[in-house]
Each structure stands twice: as C-alpha cells, then as structure tokens.
Amino acid sequence: LDSAFKIQYDAPIRGHKEWRQRNLTVIGQGETLCVVSFAPKAVAKKSRPLMDAIATSVTFPPPPAR
Secondary structure, three states, X not given: OEXXXXXXXXXXXXXXXXXXXXXXXXXXXXXXXXEEEEEEHHHHHHHHHHHHHHHHOOOOOOOOOO
C-alpha cells in the first residue's frame, strides 16, 4: 500500500509550513512494516529519487532454511 499527500502546518516546522509525506506499507513473511518519508514541499520533487530509493530498499530477510 503506497500513499502520498500534502501536509500544511499553522506554524513552521524546521522552517517550512508545507510538507509532502509518503507512507509505504510493506507486507511479507507474515510481517508488516510501515515506512514513512517526508520532505518540505519546496524540495520534495528534488528529494523524490532519494525518498523512493530509501522506501524501495526495505525488504524482509529470506525465511530460515528448513
């Protein structure tokens, strides 16, 4: 499951009011993991390749040998 959305705060957070957030849920091997990435809207497009690389690098280890 992958979702992305814009967040706007009343007061600046780390100097920015508008942020982009992506939530990616990874399911496998009987486990579930949620990966959340975020960046200020002003640099979100430039940050997307890095955010995508981090999110897609998350994997589950292979099951133990039987």
